[in-house]
Amino acid sequence: MPRPKLSKLELQILEALWAHGKASIREIQETFPEPRPAYTTIQTTVYRLEGKKALRRVRKISNADIFEPIVARDVTRHKLLDEILSFFGGKAQPMMAQLAEAGKLTLDDVRELEKTIKKLDAQGKSK
Numbered sequence: 524m525p526r527p528k529l530s531k532l533e534l535q536i537l538e539a540l541w542a543h544g545k546a547s548i549r550e551i552q553e554t555f556p557e558p559r560p561a562y563t564t565i566q567t568t569v570y571r572l573e574g575k576k577a578l579r580r581v582r583k584i585s586n587a588d589i590f591e592p593i594v595a596r597d598v599t600r601h602k603l604l605d606e607i608l609s610f611f612g613g614k615a616q617p618m619m620a621q622l623a624e625a626g627k628l629t630l631d632d633v634r635e636l637e638k639t640i641k642k643l644d645a646q647g648k649s650k
Contacts, residue, residue: 528606529572529575529577529603530568532560532564532568533568533571533572533575533577534599534603535555536565536568536578537572537577537578537592537594537596537599538596539551539555540590540591540592541592541596542554544591545581545590545591546589546590547584547587547588547589547590548562548565548587548588548590549562549587551565551569551590576594577592577593577594578590578592578593578594579591579593
């Protein structure tokens with residue numbers, strides 16, 4: 524089944540659910556920093572995510588539905604990364620150059636990345 528495309532707000536809601544496991548709409552809203560999106564905005568977005576089969580209702584407590592994510596965090600991250608890489612012709616180097624130019628990639632990041640690549644290569648997982 525193809526994974527749905529997700530907006531920034533949808534990803535933030537899923538992030539809250541991945542962190543807490545299960546939550547009501549009010550609990551999801553409370554994870555956002557001030558100024559928080561309106562309750563109805565979160566509610567509408569949660570229902571859209573339910574329609575996209577990214578989360579599901581697991582139970583009802585009084586009049587509050589409790590939701591949990593269906594899509595896994597790592598699967599969602601890989602899909603998002605693939606979408607981002609497609610803007611760079613599917614290659615990591617131009618994306619990394621853009622991150623460096625934007626000040627989002629430091630030498631420490633590169634050193635840590637090098638360690639990760641060496642570790643994965645030793646495990647035979649690097650391409």
